[in-house]
Amino acid sequence: MNFSPQSKVWIYQSNRAFTPVETEEIKEQLNTFVAQWAAHGHALKAKGELLHHYFIVLVVDQEQAPVTGCSIDSSVRFIKSIEERYGVDMFNRFNIAYRDGSLIHVQGKEDFETLITIKKITSDTIVFNNMVQSLAEFEQGWEVPIAQSWHQQVFADQLNA
Numbered sequence: 001m002n003f004s005p006q007s008k009v010w011i012y013q014s015n016r017a018f019t020p021v022e023t024e025e026i027k028e029q030l031n032t033f034v035a036q037w038a039a040h041g042h043a044l045k046a047k048g049e050l051l052h053h054y055f056i057v058l059v060v061d062q063e064q065a066p067v068t069g070c071s072i073d074s075s076v077r078f079i080k081s082i083e084e085r086y087g088v089d090m091f092n093r094f095n096i097a098y099r100d101g102s103l104i105h106v107q108g109k110e111d112f113e114t115l116i117t118i119k120k121i122t123s124d125t126i127v128f129n130n131m132v133q134s135l136a137e138f139e140q141g142w143e144v145p146i147a148q149s150w151h152q153q154v155f156a157d158q159l160n161a
Contacts, residue, residue, distance in 0.1 A: 003045070005136035007061040012079050013097055013130055015089040015106055017053040022086055026050050033078050034058070039071040052104050054097060055128070056082065056090070059135055096151070099126035099143070116158040123147040123159050 018026060030048035037044045042065040049057045058075055060067050083090050094109040098121060107115065115121040129149045132138045146152055146159065 003047070003059055003061045003135055004063050005134065005139075006063075007059050007135040008067055009132055009135055009138045010058045010075065011128075011130040011132065011138075011142070012056040012058075012082075012090040013095060013106065013128065014054050014056075014086075015092060015095050017104070018050065018086065018088075019053075023050055023053055026056070026082060026086075029078075029082070030056065033075075037071060037074065039065050039068040044071060054104055054106065055130075057138070059138075093130075097128040097130075098146075104128075113155065113158050116155055117161070121146070123152070127151050 027050050030050060034044075034046040034048045037046050037060075044067065045061040045064040047059050049059075051057055056079065060071075079090050082088070089095070095106050096109065096112045097104055097106045098112075099105075112121065123146050125146050126143050127146050127149050129142055129144055129151075131150060132142055141148070146155070152159065
């Protein structure tokens with residue numbers, strides 16, 4: 001299924017990695033959710049993915065049917081049900097994900113700052129920019145070096161120390 005580059009994207013990041021069993025269960029739940037996801041009775045052209053065992057990504061191509069407040073609310077309820085079922089936090093924007101080689105780590109803001117201070121994280125470290133809004137932004141700017149993300153502004157003092 002082809003999606004427009006302007007398709008709307010939402011990224012929800014877990015505070016911990018999902019296990020392989022949880023990953024399979026969540027993928028099934030995502031498929032069920034997006035298959036019935038609608039806006040004012042109109043089916044949405046949507047897809048959902050669980051990436052790297054941490055990230056639930058929802059995509060809606062609004063050329064077929066625009067997303068509405070009700071459809072967004074239903075997606076939030078779906079994500080909250082994942083939180084409750086698996087005991088994770090999917091809404092804490094102060095949890096920051098980054099790559100260390102092939103490994104992905106999630107740290108709270110203070111611990112992330114400490115890792116920058118001790119130079120374990122540098123301006124070249126790959127971070128996940130969960131603020132992307134469109135499919136084009138997701139494909140080009142989701143995994144980027146800190147120097148090319150909003151993280152640079154937030155952590156400029158520590159990165160430039």
